[in-house]
Amino acid sequence: MKTINKDKIVALLKKYVIFFVLIGLMILFSILTPYFLTVQNITNIFVQQSYVIIAAVGLAFVMIGGGMDLSIGWQMSLVGVVTATLMKNVGLPVPVAVLIGCMLGVVLGLFNGFMAITLKVHPLIVTLGTLTAYQGLSYIAANQSVILNLPPSFKYLGQGYVLGFIPVGVILMLIVVGTGSFILNKTYFGRYVYANGSNEEAAHLAGIDVRKTRLMIFALCGFFVALASMVLFARTGSAAPSTGPGTEFTCMTAAVLGGVSFKGGEGKMWGVVTGVLILGILSNGMQLIGMGTYAQFIVRGGVLLAAVGFDTYQKASAAKVKKMV
Amino acid sequence: MREIVLATRNITKRYPGVVALNRFSIDFHKGEVHALLGENGAGKSTLIKIIAGAVQADDGTIEINGKSFRKLDPLHAKNNGIEVIYQEFNLVNSLSVAENICLGERHGKFVDPAWMAKKASDVFARMGVDIDPHALISELPTSRQQLVEIAKAVSKDAKILIMDEPSAPLSVSEVDKLFQIIKTLKESGVTVIYISHRMDEIFEISDRVTVMRDGLYVDTLETAKTDRKSLIQRMVGREISDTYPAKRCDIGEVVLEINGLTGNGDADVSFRLHRGEILGLAGLIGAGRTELARMIYGADKSESGEIIVKGQRVKIHLPSDAIRHGIGLIPEDRKQQGCFLEKPIAWNATIANLRKISRGILLDRKREKEQAEHYVGLFSIKTPSIQQLVKNLSGGNQQKVVLAKTLATNSDILIFDEPTRGIDVGAKQEIYELMVKLSSEGKAILMITSDMAELLGMSDRIIVLSGGRLTGELKKEEFSQVRVLELASNLR
Numbered sequence: 001m002k003t004i005n006k007d008k009i010v011a012l013l014k015k016y017v018i019f020f021v022l023i024g025l026m027i028l029f030s031i032l033t034p035y036f037l038t039v040q041n042i043t044n045i046f047v048q049q050s051y052v053i054i055a056a057v058g059l060a061f062v063m064i065g066g067g068m069d070l071s072i073g074w075q076m077s078l079v080g081v082v083t084a085t086l087m088k089n090v091g092l093p094v095p096v097a098v099l100i101g102c103m104l105g106v107v108l109g110l111f112n113g114f115m116a117i118t119l120k121v122h123p124l125i126v127t128l129g130t131l132t133a134y135q136g137l138s139y140i141a142a143n144q145s146v147i148l149n150l151p152p153s154f155k156y157l158g159q160g161y162v163l164g165f166i167p168v169g170v171i172l173m174l175i176v177v178g179t180g181s182f183i184l185n186k187t188y189f190g191r192y193v194y195a196n197g198s199n200e201e202a203a204h205l206a207g208i209d210v211r212k213t214r215l216m217i218f219a220l221c222g223f224f225v226a227l228a229s230m231v232l233f234a235r236t237g238s239a240a241p242s243t244g245p246g247t248e249f250t251c252m253t254a255a256v257l258g259g260v261s262f263k264g265g266e267g268k269m270w271g272v273v274t275g276v277l278i279l280g281i282l283s284n285g286m287q288l289i290g291m292g293t294y295a296q297f298i299v300r301g302g303v304l305l306a307a308v309g310f311d312t313y314q315k316a317s318a319a320k321v322k323k324m325v
Numbered sequence: 326m327r328e329i330v331l332a333t334r335n336i337t338k339r340y341p342g343v344v345a346l347n348r349f350s351i352d353f354h355k356g357e358v359h360a361l362l363g364e365n366g367a368g369k370s371t372l373i374k375i376i377a378g379a380v381q382a383d384d385g386t387i388e389i390n391g392k393s394f395r396k397l398d399p400l401h402a403k404n405n406g407i408e409v410i411y412q413e414f415n416l417v418n419s420l421s422v423a424e425n426i427c428l429g430e431r432h433g434k435f436v437d438p439a440w441m442a443k444k445a446s447d448v449f450a451r452m453g454v455d456i457d458p459h460a461l462i463s464e465l466p467t468s469r470q471q472l473v474e475i476a477k478a479v480s481k482d483a484k485i486l487i488m489d490e491p492s493a494p495l496s497v498s499e500v501d502k503l504f505q506i507i508k509t510l511k512e513s514g515v516t517v518i519y520i521s522h523r524m525d526e527i528f529e530i531s532d533r534v535t536v537m538r539d540g541l542y543v544d545t546l547e548t549a550k551t552d553r554k555s556l557i558q559r560m561v562g563r564e565i566s567d568t569y570p571a572k573r574c575d576i577g578e579v580v581l582e583i584n585g586l587t588g589n590g591d592a593d594v595s596f597r598l599h600r601g602e603i604l605g606l607a608g609l610i611g612a613g614r615t616e617l618a619r620m621i622y623g624a625d626k627s628e629s630g631e632i633i634v635k636g637q638r639v640k641i642h643l644p645s646d647a648i649r650h651g652i653g654l655i656p657e658d659r660k661q662q663g664c665f666l667e668k669p670i671a672w673n674a675t676i677a678n679l680r681k682i683s684r685g686i687l688l689d690r691k692r693e694k695e696q697a698e699h700y701v702g703l704f705s706i707k708t709p710s711i712q713q714l715v716k717n718l719s720g721g722n723q724q725k726v727v728l729a730k731t732l733a734t735n736s737d738i739l740i741f742d743e744p745t746r747g748i749d750v751g752a753k754q755e756i757y758e759l760m761v762k763l764s765s766e767g768k769a770i771l772m773i774t775s776d777m778a779e780l781l782g783m784s785d786r787i788i789v790l791s792g793g794r795l796t797g798e799l800k801k802e803e804f805s806q807v808r809v810l811e812l813a814s815n816l817r
Contacts, residue, residue: 187686188679195676198665205624205654205662206677206730207645265667 017310018258018274021303025278029285036288043167049280050173051158051231053273056251057180058109058224060272063255064184065217066197066264067116067123071131072251075108075222076229076244078138083230084147084239087154094153102226108134109222113215123218131248138241147239158234169231176224181269183220193217197264253300254279257307278303327354329388330516331376331407331485336385338371338540345371347540348385353485358507358517360527360548363537364560364777364810369520372537373487376518377409378402389485406484410474410491416462423458426477448480451513452506467494475506479515486510487518492526493611504530522609524553524814536560561777561806569782570754570761576602576785579636580769581621581652581738586630589616591793594630598738603760603770605784609813613793614773615657618740621771622654623647634738648677653736655727657743657773659720663727666716670708671697673715674729700729704759721752728759739763742773757783777806791815 029036055072062069083101086092092100112130116123160168184190192213195203204210228247233239258275260267279300286296331353338346346368353359361369374380376387378397387394389405397405416425423438423445432440445458454472462470471494478486492500507517507530519531527534528548536543536559543559577600586594591613598604608614619625621632623641631638634650641647644654656662664673674697675682682692697711704725708718715726724744731739741760745753760783764770774780780787787799789812797812 186688188683188688189686191672191676191679191688194668195665198667199661201662202665203676205622205644205656207643207648207734208676209643209645265665 018271018278018307021307022274022278022281025281025285029281029288032285033288036285041284041288045277045280045284046170046173047167047235048284049276050167050169051228051235052247052250052254052280053173053276054176054231055225055228055247056254056272056276057176057269058221058228059248059251060255060258060260060267060269061180061184061193061217061224062123062221063252063260063262064197064264064267065193065214066200067214067217068252069109069112069123069127069218069221070248071108071112071127071134072221072225073245073248074131074134074138075105075225076232076247077241078108078134078141079105079226079229080233080243081138081142081147081239081241083154084150084233085141087151088147088149094151098154098157098230101230102223105222105224105226105229106219107222109218109220109225110215112222113218116218117211117214135241135245142239142241148237150233150237150239154230155234155237158231158236169235172227172231176227177269177273180224184269189213189216194265197261197266199265250276250279253304257304259311327357329353330355330390332388333372333376334386334388334393336372336375336382336387338368338375338380338382343540345540346375346382349537349540349542350385351535351542351545353516353518354533355516356511356514357532358511358519358530360519360521360531360534361537362521362524362527362534362556362560364775366539366775367537367560368540369537370489371540373409373489373518373520376402376485377407377487379409403481406482407487408478408481408483408485409487410471410478410489412489412493414470414474416470416473416477418461418463420462421458422456422460422462422465422473422476425462425473426458426480428477444480445476448476451509452476452479453509454502454506468496468499471495471499471503472506475503479510483515485516485518487520489520490522490611491519492521492523500526522611522814524556527556528553557807557810561810570758572603572761572765572785574601574765574767576600577767580634581771582633583621584631584633586617586620586627586632588628588630589613589620589625591617591620591790594790594793594795596788596795596798598769598771600737600767600769601764602785603764603772603783605780605787606771606773606790607780607787607809607813608790610775612790612813614790615742616793617790618654618742618771618773621647622652622740624654648734648736651736652738652740653731653734654740655724655731655742655744657746659723659727659747664715664723664730667714669712669714670701670706670718670726671711673726674700674711674733677730678733678735696733697729700725700733704729705755719752720748721755724748724752724756725759728756732763737767738769738771740771740773743775744772745774745776745779753779777809780809781806789813789815 035041059069059072079101082104083097086097086100087094112123112127115130116126119126156168158169162168162171184193192208195208196210196213200210229244232243236243254275255272256262257278258271260272282300282303283296286299329352332351334350336346336349349372363369375382378399378401381396387397423441426445426448427441442458449456456469456472462473471491491503495503510517521527531548533545534548535545536556538560579597580600581598584595594617606614620627623643623646632641639650660666671693675693682696683689694711701708701711706722706725708722715723745756748756760770772783781804785801787804787809788795789797789809791813796815799808
C-alpha cells in the first residue's frame with residue numbers, strides 16, 4: 001500500500017514539476033522586475049516562442065517515436081529561403097509559395113526517415129549528415145545573399161493580428177499544438193508512435209509496420225518544421241540562410257525539459273509546450289533584469305541539467321523502492 | 326590417483342524459482358580434457374560461471390590446487406589460472422590481434438608494440454597456428470577470432486581452460502585444428518573443461534565426461550569406457566513428475582504446411598500442423614528453432630520455400646502479413662519482444678489489433694477497455710486495474726498479456742516460443758491449461774520448448790531440429806527423452 005502511495009506521489013510530482021518551475025519562474029521575474037508581468041511582455045513571449053513551439057511539436061513526434069532530428073534548424077533555413085525565392089524572385093503567389101515550402105519540408109523530413117531506414121543507422125547520425133547537406137542547399141538557394149522585403153501578405157503570418165490583438169503566429173501555434181496532441185493521443189497512429197519508441201522489436205512483432213511509421217513521423221516533423229519556418233521568416237520579414245539554425249537545440253532542450261524521453265516512448269505535448277515556455281521566460285526575464293546573453297546561456301544549461309538530474313533521481317528512487325519490496 | 330587441480334564441494338546456486346546447482350561436487354584432474362554434458366538448463370553454464378567467479382554460489386566451496394574458497398571474483402579466478410572462453414567473444418574489434426592478447430597487461434611505461442607482437446607470435450607458435458599479430462580482430466573470420474580468444478587465455482598461463490561450445494562457430498577442418506590445440510595444451514599440463522552439445526566431439530576429445538541433470542551431479546565416466554547410449558540415459562534419467570492438463574479434442578485438418586523453408590540458418594524445413602494439435606518443436610540451443618518461427622511469422626526473411634495456410638499458398642514478408650493469415654507469435658523474450666513494459670495492460674493487450682478496433686483513424690477507448698477487461702477476466706490476469714503498467718506484473722501475468730495481445734488478432738495458428746521460460750510453477754500450470762483450452766477450441770499450436778518435461782507432456786507430436794535441419798518426427802506413442810535427445814544431437 002505504502003509503495004503505491006509513494007509511486008503516486010512520485011508520479012504526480014514528476015507530472016507537474018515543470019509546471020511548478022514555470023509558475024515559480026513567472027513569480028520570480030514578477031518580483032524582480034515590474035516590466036515582466038505586463039500584457040505586452042507576455043504577448044511578446046508568446047509571439048517570440050510560437051515558431052519554436054511549432055518546431056518542437058514536430059521534434060517531439062520524432063523523439064517519442066525513438067528517433068532524433070538534428071537537422072530541423074537547417075530545414076527551417078532551407079524552407080524559408082526557398083519560399084522567399086519563389087515569392088520574390090520567381091514571382092509565385094504567396095499561398096502557392098507557402099504550399100510548396102511546406103511540401104519541401106515534408107520531402108526533407110521524408111529524406112531523413114528514408115536514410116535512417118535504408119542505412120539502418122540511428123536518426124541522430126543520419127540527421128547529423130543531412131543537417132550539413134541542408135545547410136549547403138540553403139546557402140546555394142539563397143545565392144549567398146539576403147532576400148529583403150518579403151510580401152506583406154506573407155509577413156502577416158508572423159506579424160499580423162486576428163481581431164486586432166491575437167497574433168497570427170500564436171493562432172497557428174495553438175492549431176499545431178492541438179493537432180499534434182490530437183494525433184498523438186486520439187489516433188491509432190499516435191499509439192504506433194509511442195510503440196515504435198517504447199520497444200521497436202515488440203512493435204514489429206505486433207504487426208506494426210515500423211518502417212512506415214518512422215517515415216510518417218519524419219514527414220510530419222518536416223511539415224511542422226516548415227510551418228515554423230514560415231512563422232519565423234514572416235516575423236523577420238527577410239530571408240537569410242542563417243535564420244533558423246540553433247532552433248534544433250532549443251527544441252531538444254525544451255522537449256527533454258518537458259519530459260520527452262531521449263530513449264523514446266515517453267512524452268506529452270503540453271510538456272513540450274511548457275518546456276519551450278520555460279526557456280522563453282528565462283531568456284526574456286533575464287534580459288529584463290539586465291543579465292547578459294552569456295550568463296543566460298549558463299542558466300539555460302543549468303536548468304536542463306537540473307531537470308534531467310531530477311528525472312534520473314526520480315527513476316533511481318522508484319527503482320530502489322521496487323527492489324526493497 | 327592423479328592430481329586434482331580444481332574441485333567444487335557441495336556448490337548450491339538458487340535463482341528465483343529454480344535451483345540451478347544443487348550440492349554439486351566435481352573434481353578436475355591436472356592435464357585432462359573433461360567434458361560437461363547435460364540438457365539445456367542442466368546447470369553447466371552456472372557451474373562455469375561460478376568457477377570463473379562471474380557469479381557467486383549461495384553455498385559450498387571451490388578448491389583450487391588445494392586452497393579452498395567460499396567466493397571467487399573474476400580477478401581471483403584469473404590469478405589462480407582459470408580462463409574461460411565464452412560463447413560470446415570478449416575481443417575488442419577495433420584493436421589488433423596482439424593488442425587483444427596483451428589487453429590489461431603492462432610492459433614498461435609506454436605501449437610497446439614490438440613486445441606485444443612478440444608475445445602474440447610466441448603464443449601462436451606454442452599453439453601451432455598462424456595468425457598475423459598485427460591484423461585487426463574485425464578483419465578476421467569468426468573461426469580465427471575463436472583462436473585469438475584461446476591464445477589470449479593461453480598467454481595468461483591458464484592452468485584451467487574452460488571452453489563453452491567452442492566448436493559452434495567452426496567448420497569441420499577448423500574443429501580438427503581446435504582439437505590439436507587442445508591436445509597440445511593438455512600435454513603441457515593444462516586442464517581443459519569442455520562443454521559441447523555435440524556428442525561425437527566429446528568422444529573424440531575428452532578423457533572423462535561428467536553428466537549433469539537439473540543442477541545435480543549424475544556421474545563421471547571415462548570416455549573411452551562408455552558409449553553414446555549410456556550417456557544419453559544418464560542425461561534423461563529423470564521421472565516426469567509434473568502433471569499436464571488432459572486433452573480434449575480430435576486433431577483436424579492441416580492448417581499450416583511448411584515446404585522446404587530455407588533461410589535464417591535453417592535449411593529445407595518441411596512439416597504440417599493440424600487444427601487442434603500441439604506440435605512440439607524440439608532441439609538444442611542454436612538448432613534454429615526460433616529462427617524458423619521468426620521466418621514463418623515474417624519477422625525475418627526466408628530465402629526459399631513455401632508457406633501454405635489452410636490450403637492457400639501465402640506470401641509473408643512482414644509480421645502483419647502473418648497476422649492477416651491468422652498466424653500469431655508469442656515470442657521467446659517476453660520483456661524485449663513480447664510487451665511494452667512501460668505501458669499499461671490495456672495498451673499492450675490492444676496494440677496488435679488496434680486498427681481493427683479503432684473508428685477510422687480514431688481510437689475507441691471503450692472498445693479498448695472492453696477488450697482488455699475481457700482478456701484480464703478470461704485469463705485471470707492478477708492486477709488491480711487494466712491501467713497497471715506491465716512491468717509491475719509477474720512473469721506469468723506478463724505472458725498472459727502477450728497472449729491476449731496475440732489472440733486479439735484472431736489468430737488460429739499460434740507459435741509459442743518458450744512459453745513458460747522464467748515463470749514460476751503455479752503460473753506455468755495456468756499457461757498449460759490455457760494452451761490446452763486453445764487447442765481444444767481448434768487452434769493449432771506450434772510449441773518451441775527447451776523444457777523436456779513440458780515438451781513430452783504437452784505435445785501431440787514432436788518434430789526435432791538439429792543444426793537448422795529437421796532430423797525427425799515422433800508420434801505420441803514414440804515419445805521418449807532418449808529419442809528426442811538422439812535426434813537433437815544428430816549432427817556430426
